[in-house]
Amino acid sequence: MIYTLTLNPAVDRELTVQAVAFDEVLRTSASRVDYGGKGFNVSRLLKSLGIASTAVGFLGGRSGEMLRTGLQELGIGTDFVWVPGETRTNISIVTESHDHYIKVNERGPLVEKAQQEELLAKIDGIAQPGDWWVLAGSLPPGVEEDFYARIVRVLNRHQAKVVLDTTGDALRLGCAERPFLVKPNAEEAHALTGLPVGNVTEICRVAGEIRQMGAENVVISMGKAGALMHSAEGSWLVGTPKVEERNPIGAGDSMVGGLIWALTRGLDLKACLACGVACGAATASQGGTEVGSRELIERLISQVTFLPL
């Protein structure tokens, strides 16, 4: 089974207006609502590939209900811990010509220790050997930086495999618990290690350093410049397929989804990486928050190139 964990999800509401102005009422020409969360994005990509997954995390209030129902309607399983307060809503106001935007993110509800322990107990109760868990995104207010590390410890005890995609101290502490794979982008890898990431040699050194921190396998994604994997099976610089970029936000989440898809099929790491970059490229080529289709992803996989390092 595949589980995706999102600790600080959001209702993402995007309002399109002709022009942004202060001190007057703006009228929308379009509006949309998305189920915002890095783990949810992974589940949506998996769904597009026809793979079932269960979304786990914290939800609260009516917006939490809306997210749960929305995910279920997409065919994604749900198993949440409910917190007092309201799951956050993030608002984007964008102009029709896409030349300006205003984005306001709420902090999210405070998650008390009791609910944190409830989530750890839930994970302890459902994790099975051979399951795959994606832990992705930022931490909500009230949750300490070692929370992902604690979850990795529980999952490793059950011999479940963990892919961790977060930043900063949460990533550093998580790495020390030996997750199967971490996937920072180049900027996040630089922030984690303090080392330069200006060229392939430097990025390869940074990836090696992150393995020293404890992660078994490291993929550093570099947007349209592709990705680099550092693992016991080998290290490669991977060329991503050329696509017309429409919205690269969420490409990394799709990459994680592609990696998981291939990993659950037992492919070797190099083949998994090809799936990952193809899924990232497919999503970057879509507008809005759409993820790539299975047909497009399968076409792009054959265009991935490898350079052994």
Ligand SMILES: Nc1ncnc2c1ncn2[C@@H]1O[C@H](COP(=O)(O)OP(=O)(O)OP(=O)(O)O)[C@@H](O)[C@H]1O
């Ligand atoms: N414009 C693009 N063209 C081709 N492939 C892309 C493009 N943008 C992203 N990708 C693919 O997606 C992968 C992940 O993208 P990126 O490095 O931007 O992730 P990220 O910064 O973690 O994104 P996010 O956190 O918003 O999901 C890249 O390694 C690459 O394979």
Ligand SMILES: [Mg+2]
């Ligand atoms: Mg990312």
